[in-house]
Amino acid sequence: MKKIVVLTGAGISAESGINTFRGDDGLWEGHDIMEVASPIGWEKNPALVLDFYNKRRAQLLTVTPNKAHHALKELEDQFEVTIITQNVDDLHERAGSSKVIHLHGELLKVRSQFDEDLILDWKTDLCIGDYCEHNSQLRPHIVWFGEQVPMMERAMEITSEADILMIIGTSMQVYPAASLVQYAAHGTPMYFIDPNPAIAPQPNLKIYEEKATIGVPKVAEELLNN
Known part of the structure; x- marks a missing residue:
């Protein structure tokens, strides 16, 4: 898988x-x-x-999970999915995603x-x-400013094992989270979904210049039907 x-x-x-x-x-x-x-x-x-x-x-x-959260859950039908989030909410879990790593802690x-x-x-x-x-x-x-990110090493390890990488709703400006992309193997297919994608074009990258609720279901459908 x-x-x-x-x-x-x-x-x-x-x-x-x-x-x-x-x-x-x-x-x-x-x-x-x-x-x-x-x-x-x-x-x-x-x-x-x-x-x-x-x-x-x-x-x-x-609040409740949206279409993007639910689309990520649906990917678990055919893939081993791990979500690494900068968010401190539990919306991924409430949508049913089974593997979620919170880099910046959890509000609840x-x-x-x-x-x-x-x-x-x-x-x-x-x-x-x-x-x-x-x-x-x-x-x-x-995880406050100036504190260590305890889940970072695990996140780097998981990213290095990715067959497919998706980046959703992030400016890619917050470090160390933004550095995770560098740990993906060379040539790993990447999907970037954001209304203002701040990433340099590359052959293995598909950019969806859309909100998560529109772009994520599109990518999920594409991956599930391949």
Whole structure:
């Protein structure tokens, strides 16, 4: 069974109504990114950070997977599919995809400050005073700026084994995630689906200059009918 590796970014989630929280001015909900997405911001004002992610978590629970998410699930009928996502939502899982790697963490999980491997499912607000079993404050299970990306090595390994690579809804500007394409074997067939594809043309690349909900079902149908 051929292996398809799918790299997804904010574009696929935005079509489900996920607010990226990042404005044209680079601010997230009016906050400097380092205030709400860095260890320094967390240390300085944990209440602000928790409020920011509580709002994101609450919004996530109001949306549903879209046609692009479901089309990726359908590919599992004929392929071994692994999704490597920069997104922190669970829309791929809710659509039924069975192998999903979250590079930047998961919004519906929290972890202990005492033990980063102590991870809990969490769907309600996270507050100051919510402690783990070690009496340590819980924090969002999100990879913040300046932190290591723990799943990166696994993602590089999986990408190197891809028979087909799909890139969906990402600017390919966020590192280290953007570097994953470099680990695909030379000549690996690639499909890039984005309204503003920022990638250099190459013989093995097909570009679909469309939104994910339009482009992904097209590519999925093409692959399933080949």
